[in-house]
Structures are given as C-alpha cells and as structure tokens.
Amino acid sequence: MTGQSMTTVEMQSQSAASTSPLLSVRDLNVRIPTPSGELHAVRGVNFDLGRGEVLGLVGESGSGKSVTLRALLRLHRSPIQTTGEVNYDNQNLLTLPESRLRSVRGGQISMIFQEPMTALNPVLTVGEQILENLREHRGLRGKAASERAAELLDLTGIPSPRARLSDYPHQFSGGMRQRAMIAIALASEPKLLLADEPTTALDVTIQDQILRLLLRLRDELHMSVVLVTHDLGVVAQTCDRVAVMYGGRLMETADVNEVFAHPKHAYTHGLLGSLPDASAHRLPLRPIPGGPPDLRRLPQGCAFAPRCAYVTDACRGAEPPLMTVAPAHASACIHYDRLPELNAAPEAPL
Amino acid sequence: MSAQAETRKLEAQRQEVQGLEAQAPDTLLEVRGLTKTFPVRQGVISRWRGQPGRAVQALTDVNLTVRRGETLGIVGESGCGKSTLARTLVRLYEADSGTVKYDTLDVLALKGEALRGYNRRVQMIFQDPFSSLNPRMTVGQVLREALTVHKMRPAEQIPERVTELLSLVGLPPEAAGRLPHEFSGGQRQRIGIARALALEPECLIADELVSALDVSVQAQVVNLLLELQERLHLTVLFVAHDLRLVRHLSHRVAVMYLGRMVEVASTEATFATPRHPYTQGLLAAAPSLDPSHRTAAPAIQGELPSPLNVPSGCAFRTRCPHAFDRCAAKRPLLRDTGEGHLVACHLYDPASILPQAGAERAAADQTVPESRA
Amino acid sequence: MTATLPVQTVTAPAARRRTIKPTLVIGLLLLLLLVLAALFPRLFTPFSPTDFDYTAILKGPTAKHPFGTDNFGRDVLSRVIHGTRIDLQIAVLTTAFPFVFGTLLGAVTAFRGRWADAVVGRIADLVVVFPFLVLVIAIVAVLGPGLTNMYIAVSAVGWVSYWRLTRGEVLAQKRAEYAQAAQVLGYSPARVLLRHILPNAVTPAIVYLMTDMSLGILLGASLGYLGLGAQPPAPEWGVMVADGKNFMVTAWWISTFPGLALTLAGVTFSLIGDGLADALRPRA
Numbered sequence A: 001m002t003g004q005s006m007t008t009v010e011m012q013s014q015s016a017a018s019t020s021p022l023l024s025v026r027d028l029n030v031r032i033p034t035p036s037g038e039l040h041a042v043r044g045v046n047f048d049l050g051r052g053e054v055l056g057l058v059g060e061s062g063s064g065k066s067v068t069l070r071a072l073l074r075l076h077r078s079p080i081q082t083t084g085e086v087n088y089d090n091q092n093l094l095t096l097p098e099s100r101l102r103s104v105r106g107g108q109i110s111m112i113f114q115e116p117m118t119a120l121n122p123v124l125t126v127g128e129q130i131l132e133n134l135r136e137h138r139g140l141r142g143k144a145a146s147e148r149a150a151e152l153l154d155l156t157g158i159p160s161p162r163a164r165l166s167d168y169p170h171q172f173s174g175g176m177r178q179r180a181m182i183a184i185a186l187a188s189e190p191k192l193l194l195a196d197e198p199t200t201a202l203d204v205t206i207q208d209q210i211l212r213l214l215l216r217l218r219d220e221l222h223m224s225v226v227l228v229t230h231d232l233g234v235v236a237q238t239c240d241r242v243a244v245m246y247g248g249r250l251m252e253t254a255d256v257n258e259v260f261a262h263p264k265h266a267y268t269h270g271l272l273g274s275l276p277d278a279s280a281h282r283l284p285l286r287p288i289p290g291g292p293p294d295l296r297r298l299p300q301g302c303a304f305a306p307r308c309a310y311v312t313d314a315c316r317g318a319e320p321p322l323m324t325v326a327p328a329h330a331s332a333c334i335h336y337d338r339l340p341e342l343n344a345a346p347e348a349p350l
Numbered sequence B: 001m002s003a004q005a006e007t008r009k010l011e012a013q014r015q016e017v018q019g020l021e022a023q024a025p026d027t028l029l030e031v032r033g034l035t036k037t038f039p040v041r042q043g044v045i046s047r048w049r050g051q052p053g054r055a056v057q058a059l060t061d062v063n064l065t066v067r068r069g070e071t072l073g074i075v076g077e078s079g080c081g082k083s084t085l086a087r088t089l090v091r092l093y094e095a096d097s098g099t100v101k102y103d104t105l106d107v108l109a110l111k112g113e114a115l116r117g118y119n120r121r122v123q124m125i126f127q128d129p130f131s132s133l134n135p136r137m138t139v140g141q142v143l144r145e146a147l148t149v150h151k152m153r154p155a156e157q158i159p160e161r162v163t164e165l166l167s168l169v170g171l172p173p174e175a176a177g178r179l180p181h182e183f184s185g186g187q188r189q190r191i192g193i194a195r196a197l198a199l200e201p202e203c204l205i206a207d208e209l210v211s212a213l214d215v216s217v218q219a220q221v222v223n224l225l226l227e228l229q230e231r232l233h234l235t236v237l238f239v240a241h242d243l244r245l246v247r248h249l250s251h252r253v254a255v256m257y258l259g260r261m262v263e264v265a266s267t268e269a270t271f272a273t274p275r276h277p278y279t280q281g282l283l284a285a286a287p288s289l290d291p292s293h294r295t296a297a298p299a300i301q302g303e304l305p306s307p308l309n310v311p312s313g314c315a316f317r318t319r320c321p322h323a324f325d326r327c328a329a330k331r332p333l334l335r336d337t338g339e340g341h342l343v344a345c346h347l348y349d350p351a352s353i354l355p356q357a358g359a360e361r362a363a364a365d366q367t368v369p370e371s372r373a
Numbered sequence C: 001m002t003a004t005l006p007v008q009t010v011t012a013p014a015a016r017r018r019t020i021k022p023t024l025v026i027g028l029l030l031l032l033l034l035v036l037a038a039l040f041p042r043l044f045t046p047f048s049p050t051d052f053d054y055t056a057i058l059k060g061p062t063a064k065h066p067f068g069t070d071n072f073g074r075d076v077l078s079r080v081i082h083g084t085r086i087d088l089q090i091a092v093l094t095t096a097f098p099f100v101f102g103t104l105l106g107a108v109t110a111f112r113g114r115w116a117d118a119v120v121g122r123i124a125d126l127v128v129v130f131p132f133l134v135l136v137i138a139i140v141a142v143l144g145p146g147l148t149n150m151y152i153a154v155s156a157v158g159w160v161s162y163w164r165l166t167r168g169e170v171l172a173q174k175r176a177e178y179a180q181a182a183q184v185l186g187y188s189p190a191r192v193l194l195r196h197i198l199p200n201a202v203t204p205a206i207v208y209l210m211t212d213m214s215l216g217i218l219l220g221a222s223l224g225y226l227g228l229g230a231q232p233p234a235p236e237w238g239v240m241v242a243d244g245k246n247f248m249v250t251a252w253w254i255s256t257f258p259g260l261a262l263t264l265a266g267v268t269f270s271l272i273g274d275g276l277a278d279a280l281r282p283r284a
Helices: A008-014 A065-072 A098-104 A126-138 A142-155 A174-186 A204-221 A232-238 A256-261 A266-273 B003-023 B044-048 B082-089 B112-121 B139-149 B155-168 B173-177 B185-197 B215-232 B243-249 B267-272 B277-285 B325-329 B356-365 C022-039 C076-093 C096-112 C115-129 C132-143 C147-174 C177-184 C189-201 C203-225 C237-247 C253-280
Strands: A023-034 A037-049 A054-058 A081-088 A109-112 A192-196 A224-229 A241-246 A249-255 A323-326 A329-331 B027-039 B055-067 B071-075 B097-102 B122-125 B203-207 B235-239 B252-257 B260-266
Touching: A023 A065, A037 A065, A037 A249, A054 A065, A054 A204, A054 A232, A065 A081, A065 A192, A065 A224, A109 A174, A126 A142, A126 A174, A142 A174, A174 A204, A192 A204, A204 A224, A204 A232, A204 B277, A224 A232, A232 A256, A241 A256, A241 A266, A249 A256, A249 A266, A266 B215, B027 B082, B055 B082, B055 B235, B071 B082, B071 B243, B082 B122, B082 B203, B082 B235, B112 B122, B122 B185, B122 C177, B139 B155, B139 B173, B139 B185, B155 B173, B155 B185, B185 B215, B215 B243, B235 B243, B243 B267, B252 B267, B252 B277, B260 B267, B260 B277, C022 C076, C022 C253, C076 C096, C076 C147, C076 C203, C076 C237, C076 C253, C096 C115, C096 C147, C096 C189, C096 C203, C115 C147, C132 C147, C132 C203, C147 C189, C147 C203, C177 C189, C189 C203, C203 C237, C203 C253, C237 C253
Parallel strands: A054 A224, A054 A241, A109 A192, A192 A224, B055 B260, B071 B235, B071 B252, B122 B203, B203 B235
Antiparallel strands: A023 A037, A023 A081, A241 A249, A249 A329, A323 A329, B027 B055, B027 B097, B252 B260
16 A cells, blocks of 8 residues: 555665764554544655754645644554654654653654644743753752753843743743753753644744854754645755655655655655746736645546646556655656756746 | 935925926826834833834835836835835825826815715726635625726616626626635736726726736736736736746836835836846846846845834945945935936946946946846 | 627526424424414314313323323323413423523624623623523522513523634624625624524524424423412413322323423424524525
8 A cells, every 4th residue: 555665675765964864754644533534644654864964744724734743753643643663763753652651752852833832831931841841850859950050041042041931931032932941851961852833823034043042052962854835935945855745645755855856756846846936027927727625536647637747647646656756866756757847948838 | 414405405405306297298297205104112111212103104205207107117025115105106005205296286185075085096907816806795796886986887787797897808698696715816806907997097006906817827917918908908006026027018117115215117128128226236136037047146146124214315225236325314315327227326426436346336236137037 | 898808608507405303293293383383272172271170080091081081180182282382382481581682692793893892791601600590590580480481580690601612603604705795895893793693603503493492382381380370270381290290190191292292292392493504504
C-alpha cells in the first residue's frame, strides 16, 4: 500500500551527514475515524533526518504536515491510529512503552507550537514552566534550576531574564511568548526540536527574529529541527532540506537550493510558479486550478492528478512511489523530467 | 518649537503635500489628518484615583491620496492601523478628526441617503471567508438583497443579474441556491467579491483578501481581482501583509507603522530604494524565496510597541538604528523627498541636524539588493 | 465571461441533507399527542371533567375509569385529558411575552448599546435579585389569584433570561464580518439587526424557550397547588395534585396521574429543546 520503493541504503545515502540519521521515519500512517468516513491523513510517509539538520515539512491545509509532526511523538490518541516506525536512537517511538516515551517527549525531543498563548499554561509563570521541564528531564532543583532557567531566557533573547521568570505568559508580547516557549522546549537540551508553524501567527519582523534565533540555537546546540510551515519564504530562509507534502503523502524531498531552483514534482513546480514574481508586475499569476483534496475521498493514483497540468493516464493508475530522481533528490512524480524550467515564459493565458 | 508654530508647520506641510497631489492625475480619494483612537474602558477605581484613561492610538494624522484607477497597496504589521484605516474609509468606524474627500464628497460628514450613495461607490471585501458571509443566507439571497435595497435593477431583471454577477467571479449559476458552508474558502471570497460588485462600485477596499486562503488558491483570487479591475475600471486599495503580493499588484505602496503613515511611493521606488528605516527593515525581514541569500542577524531588533503606549515623537525610534535626539522630541511628518516619494523621517528633513554616522548609514541602506522579496 | 477564468464546480447537494435527531422526532410526536388532547378532549374520553358521580367515589382504576375517580366521583382520566388544554395554555402564555419582549429588547439594547443597555441592565439586575418564585407569588398575591394574574406576574419577571441570552449573542454577532459587510453595503440598522444578526442570534433563546415552557407548566402547577393559580373546579394538573394530597395513602391515583401528565409535558419540551438546538445550528 505504500508504494515507496527506496531501499534503506538509498535513503541513508540521502541523509545530510554520512553518520546515521537522528530520526528515521518509515511507512508512517495516521488514520482518523470521522462520522463521514475514515480520514487517511498521513499515508506512508518515509524520511530521514540528519544530525544538526533543519528539515522543512511544507504543505497547504489538508496536506497532513501537522498530523505527521504530532505522530512523530505519538501525540495522537485513540481512536486515531498511528502505525509505522519512528526510529529514534534505535527505538521505535510508536511501540515504546508509555513510561519510556515520556522521557523522550519533552526531553530528547521537544516541540513548539503556533499559538504560544494556548501552548503555554496561562496560570503558571514562565519560570515555573521552565523549572518543571528542568526538574523532569534534567533533574535540576532549587538554585541551580533557577539559574539555568534565567540562562535559558537569556539564550532566547529575552531581556531582563531573571525578572521575567516570575511573569505570566499574558505579560509577554507575541514574539516574547514564542521565545519563552522555545526556552521551555530547550530546557531539557533536546537533540530534536519539532516546530509546528512557530512563526505563522507572528509579524514579519518578529518572525525574522525568531527564525534567526532558531538557526543560531541549532548551530550552538547542534540540534536538529523539523519545521512545519506553509510559507515557502520561511522554508527558503531556514531549512537545509525540504519535504513537500500533499494529500497526506510526501511528494518531493530535496536539498533546499535544489527544490527552489529545480523542483521535480508537478505540485512543487506549480506552487513555486504561482507565486508573484518581481518581474511580471500586474500580469496574471499562474495558479494551480482547483482546491486541496478531500482526504476522505481521494482519487485513484496520484493525489495531485485532478489539478495537474502534466497529468496522463499513468498518473491515475497506481499511486506513484517516491523515487530518487537526482542525487539526494526524490520525487513521486512520474513526469518529473517533463517539467519545464521555472520562470519560463508564461504559457497562453489559462 | 511652540505649539502654535508646530501647528503652522503642520499646516504648511499638509499644503505642500496637497499641492503636489493636486498636480497629480485625477485624485479620487484624499485623506488628511485622519486620527482615530479607541478608548480602553477604565475601571471605577482607576478613575477614582484620577489616572488618565488609556486609549489605543489606532490612527494618528494619516495623510493619503489615491488616484483613480490605481491599485494602492497598504502594508504594515500588527497595530499599524491599516485595517482601521480601511474601516474608517467605509465609515464602519467614526474618525476622531481629519477629513476624507472622495471625489467631491466629504465622506466623514455623510449621513442617511448620501452615505448610502457613498456605499454604492466604495465597497469592501473582508478577510475571513468563513465569517464574512451570513451562514443562514444563500448566495442568491445575499446578492438579491444588495440589488434590491439599492434598486440596482428592476425586479424582473434581478435573477439574470445574479447569474451575471456569479459568472463575473467564476461561479456557476447553481451557486445561487447554496449556503456558504457548501463552498471552499476561495469560492467564499469570490462570493464576497460578487457581493461587493453588486453595487457597481468605483473603488474596492480589499482587507487581507487572500491571507486566509491556501497558497495555491491565492493566485486564483488575485487573478480574478486583476481581471475585474481591468474590466470594470476599479480603483483598489489592497491592504495586506504579504509584501510579494503587494509588490505584484500595486502601482504605489503606503507603509504604516503604529498608526502613522511612514512612507508612500511607487512600487518600484519602495522596493528598490526604500527610504524609511522601517520600510528598509520590513523588506529585509520578509523571507525571500532565494535560499542562497540568508542573513544571520535579524533585520529589525526589538519588540513592536503596544498601540496603547506609542513612543513619543517618531513611533519607530525605539527600534531604529539611526535614531537621534530629534526623533524622541518630534513626530516626523510625511514630506516629499523627490518624485513623489513621501517619507516621514527626520533623516530626510533638511531642518534636522544629523549626526554624521547616521547620515552615512541612512544613505547606504537605501539601495536594496535585487533578489529581495 | 472571458476564457481566462475557469468556472468553479460546486459540491453536489447530496452533502446538504442532515439527519434529524431522534429526540426531536419523539418530542414532536409527543407534542402532537398533547395538542390533540388539548383540542379534542372528547375524542379521548366520554366523561365530562365536572360530572359528579356519587355512586363511584374514590374508586380505584377500573375498565370504566382507567385512572380511577376522585372524592367527588369525577373521572380522573377525563380531568387529566381536559386539563391538557389548560396546561398547554399555561406553557404558551407564561413564555410568549417574555420570549418576544425579552428577545427583541436584548437585540435592540445590544445593537444600539450604551445607555439603553446600561439602564435595562440595571432593571434586569434588580429583577434577578429576587428568587423567581417568590417574586411571582408576591405579585400574584397582590393582584389576586387566577391564571391571568399569574401570566402578568411571570411576564414581568421572566423576560430577563431572554434579554440576557439574546443580548450576549447579538453582541458577539455584531462583530462578525458579515454584519460589518451588511453595514458597509449601506443597509439600514434595522435591516442589519433584524435580517442579518437576529436570525443568527436567536437560537439560544429558542432553545431556552422550550425549557421555559416546561418550567411554566410546573410554575402553574405550583401556584395551583398553593391555590393561587387555576381555581377549582378547573382540571388543572397542579390543582388536581393538590386536591389529591389528602388521599395519597387511600386513593393514590388522584394525585399520581396528573403528576405523570406534568412529567410527560416536561419531558416533551425538553426533548424538543434538545433536538432544536442541534437542528438550528448553522452548518459550518
């Protein structure tokens, strides 16, 4: 059912470093029962994450990117079913007993969210929330813990950190709250940070600050990051590698420069092509027709086929597997070689 | 300078800008000195203590000119006042002071039938495709109501006109019998556009038209707007925070910060040679689609001040790398720095005594590399 | 239509139909039964509610008198059936004015706001300070016993809940973009309020109306029990329960069956209210 044909060797040769990957996801599936049918939100996702690498998980609404992220830490509860392998440190997180998983969650793998106001506990001070993490995952208490907490706030760029420890989340501005959330997440010195649209709700100038902060922290702490976003600009500015999701599947994975210069999936190509180009002032854009798919009623074959300009009958048969099409570049598009160069002259008006 | 002299100077400035604009082609909308504050409810105790009431300074002395047929992009971050400006222009909010002249109408003084007439000429499209349509009215009912209340067509022609409006925005006639929840986000925005167009306006104010839509759908709606503008000779005020989109659509761009208009210029000038330090920072902060151009340091440091507590003088001075003493003392006014490029910054005021380093840095920052945005 | 814009397809109507909750169906059927009993009591029973039959006093349930007879020999079943009209009337008349007045007032004060809202708010606070039943009884005591005065008393007090509910909803809907759009479209405030906001704000009031109806019946019964509501020989269920209280041990059927009727009416309105809440919610 997966149709992913890459072998383990191929996948390993794709990871950024030659050392073994930090995270290895195989055949991840998430099924959500709804009154109107089963929603197969994540369908056979495979990817590797290298150490110190920032992987961008890009997609629009309904692509399954946030569901995938949460599935990595087994955050979905029954009746939602998560199957597959999420291999971290030679353990499959999806089959680990709950007690062991808890030491990984928030400990070695931390997560930050889009809305800091709802992700932070409004009735606890920021200091208390950091201390909680320090206590749980670092065994720090008392003075040592408070010191470390202040250090963390300072690390994330919050001025007057010592004083701010006793402030509540609502006393912070949007950007500061996000920094506080990052501080809490970093308290356990995680090796992997999962970020679910961390800057979507922030203003552009603040987003810029937070993204630079994340990159700096990645460098200083040698941490890996999986960044879920729908903003291609954020991806271009932050990520080392990109995984593009559509209709619950991975459509393309590649190095970030490659994806933006030579996309090898019709969807990625269409997406990049639909963005305003500085040179074509007030000319019609080239949109992708139609809308995101209904995950309860997916068509046969490639999920993108109904909207694709390059579709053929072959696309509507079996679902195309994710295949290596160039060094460190995989695509699930059987017509990857027919895609024209980006920014070619626009075709006749749609 | 004394308060009187300050007022005289303000007036002189306004006249200067006005004079320049008067030479410009066919001005459709002229905003002068528009100010709007939202008082925050004061508790009984704080009032008893004599504490002054707090207010959100949403708009402070905003000046703007819109030419007939152009697309003016209005950009800014939270608290900049762009949405408040849009809503004040359609009289959803009542301004505290200032004037808005639309054609020959004094917009802020309009009442009753005259106001309704103005509504026919200037319409608004809202951001949220989910709450901007009445969930209990079918599309047909929404359009029929607009056509009937404003007597746009005689009764027997209304069904035909409804179909016409729907096809104008790319929706089939069957859409008329459906309720909003049966449509996707992009389709709902189209319905919102059809509703606005039912009144056959001259000017459309689009408040974050596509921000709530998926990227692949945004381009569809943008194309629709472009086509309609050309077909129906519309003037468009495009309020948005997506700089790429604004650059694509606008003839001119107005940048706002904490309720003030800080820069107004042609799109090309704004993006190639931004003059206000905030605009420079904003453009640098917007993530570019070129992965090979990455900076380590953020474009602008510091937090956005709360509109409850706007810094004295220039609102941007707390984050501005070139701030000097005059910036805290006086609020800079919009002045023409050449070819209609308006900037509200003391760095460009010949009366300022600039510290040498500041002037050099300002000059250096003006040119922005090609690959931006 | 130019060729540049492909016409969008819209989802088929099959998606629109929605299943009605069974509770609503059952509630409506029961209501139908009650209404029939109220309109055509003769269909259900041959006896008159006021016929005395001295030969059959305090007789238990038999084939001839399925609900037994009371201390005057009156057939309890007939009295219960005939009482349906009275109690349904009570349900409607204790809620009609509060609903209409309270809802409209809530809509107007929330929409126009400021001092109207503040003044009405203070009056509402004043009313709410007193326990509902105490206030109603006090007013009835002043005006004199009887159903009409009970209606007046309840109306003077009961509008507050509807005012609060509708006011809250209207305040919220006022800020919704479709209401702002209606304003920008140049519609009169009356149209914006009545055609756009109110239909979207009235659901909580309607649902509450159902609960209120069953509470109204109970109130009528309570007042009847106290002798302040319906007056004998009217076969109002509360009065019947009161009349039978002295015979609870010897002739339980006199109080019990009217009591069951009260329960049935209460359940009916609750079921309808529950189902309505679901049915009236707009599809999102």
